Amino acid sequence: MTSRAPEPVGAYPYTRRVGNLLFLSGVGPRQRGQKAIPGVELDDEGNVVSYDFESQCHAVFQNVRYILEEAGAEWDDLVDVTVFLTNMKDDFPIYNRLYAEYFATAQPCRTTLEINCLPTPIAIELKCIAAINNEQ
Structure with missing residues (x-):
């Protein structure tokens, strides 16, 4: 468990x-x-009215960093990143630009997929694999 990343939304x-x-x-x-998601505005029924995708990207990358650090790994230990976007057409250019900034030195393999929705009203989720030193 980590004290800085968001609480899991399920039993994992x-x-x-x-x-x-x-x-x-x-x-x-x-x-x-x-409970609020960075950059997301919801209506009274919980539907997304608007979202700031760039804010979500920064928050996701920070959360990944928190989890890596608390597990004894570093950003540069990432070897594979799978990205789930809910709006490839509008959000991919922003994501691709920010990804290039965050991963300027670390060069993990990457797969990006558009999906219909995620379990909470978010527009991006990352699934990552890191290779860390056995002595850590």
């Missing part, structure tokens, strides 16, 4: 380590201890 761990591989469960932009 943040990470699972197998040998020198660290598998992260899907990570979204929510903030620990808050």
